[in-house]
Structures are given as structure tokens and as C-alpha cells.
Amino acid sequence: MTETPRAVAPAEPTGSAESAESVELVRCGWATSAPDYVAYHDEEWGRPVTGDDRVFERIALESFQSGLSWITILRKRENFRAAFARFSIPAVAAFGDEDVARLLGDAGIVRNRAKIEATIANARAALGVGLSDLVWKHADPDAPVPKTLADVPAQTAGSKALAKELKAHGFRFIGPTTAYALMQAIGLVNDHLADCWTRRA
Template structure:
């Protein structure tokens, strides 16, 4: 059955899902309960953008399995707290084998925390800023074309957000990273047609009260 629809895989429970989780239990749970479901909580948005930055050059599964370690290391990704931390924190993290010990990516968390505080002051919340870029139908790629999605993991909208964030001083926010963030946080619904989660996610998106930017 799944073989008739590119990009889908059938689980042990008989349900069809996007194939990228490979039926690995923790990855499947992430797919079923988190990926694509709309998020408006600022700390979760900040966390995901940081973790997508850590993922650069790696697999999301690697990051997912270290996520609790990252949360412990970075104050639960409370960007208001992180923005007050001294640069010396970076050296401490470089000794932490439980996270990705990449100096640039670690430093980026603290830099982006300060930029996040500024963005909240400007727009009222991170959610209001990011959701203001929710793509319209004509701005979306063909989500039913699995090969096209894999070949072009960025869009005009993610490129626009990336350029704006970089202009504001953010780091590790390239257009591919931003699009992965958009997919995960529900700004788009990229569950493949036929995946049982697609309709659930779309229902949540329809019910969502979009945050409004202060400017």
C-alpha cells in the first residue's frame, strides 16, 4: 500500500506515515506527536531554531536523541536567561560530551538569545514575528512531490526570513535551516498526502489563533 505513494512507510500499527522516520520508535514518536504541529510558544520556537542550527551537517535524529542534554545545558532554552550569560559559558559547554561540541554553534545560541530578546521587544513575541511569514498557498512547494521536497529543502519564504534574521545579527539561520524550522513548528504542513498525521496537523493549523505582531 505504502509502495504506491512515494515517501510513505507503513508502521507496525498499520498506519501510513512519512518515511523519513524509518519506523525507529523515538523518531516515529517525534513524527507523530511533534513534527508539523503548530507551535506559538516562544521558548519552543527558540529551542527548535537553535537545535536546527546544531543539526547543520548532521542528522536530526542525532540531535533529537541529545535534546534533553541540550535542554539541561542551555537553561531549557529560555533565551531571556541565556542572553545574560557570560561568554565563558562557551568553554564549559565544550567539555560537555552530551551535546554537539562545536564552538561556533554553541556561541550562536548565546548570540541568538540576545537577538531574540531584541526581536521580542520589536514584535511582541517570537511567535508573532515568525508566524507573520506563514506562507500563502501560492508560496508553497508541491508537498505531494516527495522527491522535489528532498531536492529543494528551502523556499522563497525561508530565504526571506533567513536574510532578515541575518541582517538582525542572528547566526546559523540559513534558508535550509529556517525551512526545517518552519516544517517542524507547523508554519507549513509537509506531511506527505496519505500520512495519517497530515489531516490531524491541518486541523490543528485551522484551529490555531495566529499571534499578531506589535508592529
Template sequence: MTSSSEWLRPTSAGKLRCWWPGDDVPYQEYHDTEWGRAVVDDERLFEKVCLEGFQSGLSWLTILRKRENFRQAFAGFDIDVVARFTEMDITRLMNDVGIVRHRGKIEATINNAARALELVEQTGSLAQHFWSFAPTAPFGRDGEGQHPSGLSTTSPSAIALSKDLKKRGWKFVGPTTMYSFMQSMGMMNDHLQECFVHEACEKARVEALKKQKS
């Protein structure tokens, strides 16, 4: 994977960071400590799928700033609890100014919780199933010219995961949404090679692949 200095920015410690967090400190922290770090916990994976769905048509920074509100509103994204949400919960959520009040996305989250329970029963865990779609090539490259700055919008593996989940009845899981999900959960390493967290993220990705595919 190649890169260019135009896609890197110096940190306050003199290290190099991917360009996209800009000068926003919480966004920089998200980049440094979360984005691209391998996640194999089912509730965190479910939370991220849901939040990526809410992001549709918006920026991730908008969702990130509301993330704690989302967690409170959706019972910490406890899959069992969310799957049992009722019309009363939908009304409550539609009146919650701390989240994105989009009825279709709220209903999709509840639907996806039910589908997640089915998937766990069928495959053992969300992590095992989601990671089965992760590319095994270095950095999780799919070999189709993904932009070195992380500006690509989808990939063959993301398209495959999207198709699989749609067949299972999941909603708001299009190819672009699944690509963002796979990037952020460390299934592919789209940090620039010169980025100071790239190496650690790659090691974690490889270890997660070994664990989930063993």
C-alpha cells in the same frame, strides 16, 4: 500536493506514515507527535532555531537523541538566561560531552538569544514575527515545486525569513536551516497527504495562521 506510495510506510496500527522516520521508534514518535504541528510558544520556537543551527552538517536524528542534554545545558532554552551566558558558560558547554561541542554554534546560540530579546521588544513575540513569514496557501506551499516527499531544501518563505534574521544579526539561520525550522514548527505542512497526521497538522497550521495574523 501529490505523493506516491514509495514515500509512505505503514505503522504498526496499519496507518500510513511519511517514509523518513524509518524504523527508529523515537524518530517515529517525533514524526507522529511533533514534526509539522503548529508551535506558537516563544521558548519552543527559540529552542528549535538553536537546535536546527546545531544540526548544520549533521542529521536531525543526532540532535534529537541529544535534545534533553541540550535542554539541560542551555537552561531549558530560557531566552533571558541564555542571553546572559558568559565565557565561563561557553567553557562549560565545550566540555559537555552530551551536546555538540562546536564553539561557533554555541556562541551563535548565545548571540541569537540576545537577538531574540530585541525581536520580542520590537515585534511583540517571536511567534508573531516568525509566523508572519508562513505561507498562507494550502499546506503552506510556496508554489515553486516543493517535492511531495518533503525532500525540498528551501522555499521562498524560508529564504525571506533567513534574510530577515541575518539582517537582525542572527547566526546559523541559512535558508535550508530556516526551511527545516518552518517545516517542523508547522508553518508549512510537508507531511504527505496520505500520512495519518497530515489533516491534524493542517488544521493546526490554519488556526495558528489565523491567530498570529489577526
């Protein structure tokens, strides 16, 4: 995910005389345009996410984000969780036409029929697959460390391979670019910039 320019925000005070003069944390450039982004960057983005339901949730949210700003999804995330049974794969796989109609009428989420139906189809595709293991096979811990946002790719050979494998299992609405955003988000690659504080945490 790439969005805005540079990032600096004050660190928590430590009580020392030096820290009383606002010590600054350097963050990835996209992460400072809104408090929602700061929290997501600091606490979640790029940190490992495992478990089939949790990985399924992130696939679903990345798919819903396609064509939209990620902050839109962040601000609706709890609504998505309520609407999609906390992203329980068996529960979403059992959704039928009444659920599609319910979701299309839910103003708290992104009401896009293609994305809703793809999420349900993806839950069915995930049944019995071992989704977390399948996705984590594509981890790339040796990916180059980006120095600027311009160094961060939109897709890679690894994301193309992940998208291809998911498609082979019946997943929809997740191409190489969405697959790479997923890889960044759940820690398959570490695309925090070289000077980002998280690399020293």
C-alpha cells in the same frame, strides 16, 4: 527535513475484529527508520509551536543539526535543554565565556564552538524582538501538498525571506535551508506527504 524511504507502522488496536489484523498507518518516508523518528513525526513535526522561548529552542536545535543527522539532535535534546537553561532567552543571552567553556566540555550536547556561540548570540538578538511573532509572519498555509519526498523542497522563497529577516536582527547560523527545516518542524508549512495519516487526523 528529508531523510529515508517510506513509512508504515501499526496503529493502536481499537478492539474490533478487523483491527486485530494490524491496520497500518502510512507515515512520511523519513519517519520510520527509528522509534525516535516515529514519535517525533507523530507527535511533533509540523504541529504549531509558538512562544518566544519554544521557537528559540527550535531555532537552536535546527542550527545545531546543520551537517548532522536530526536523530542525533533528538537523542540529545534533553541534554541540550539542561545545558541551555531550558532555552530561556534571557538566561542564554546572559551566558559568558565560562558558559562557553562549560558547554564545550559537555559530552551530552554537540560540542561545536561556532554553533554554541551562535546560539548565545541568537538569544541576545531575540531579546525584545517578539521572536514567535517574527517567525510566524512567514507561515505558508497554502504551500503545495507534497506527494513524495522528491516534492519536498530544501528551501523556498519563504525560507529565504525568514533567514534574511533573522539575519537582519543579528541571528547567525540560520540560512534558507535551516530556516525551511524550522518552518517544517514548527508548522509554518505542512510538509507531511499527501498519504500521511496526520493529514486525516
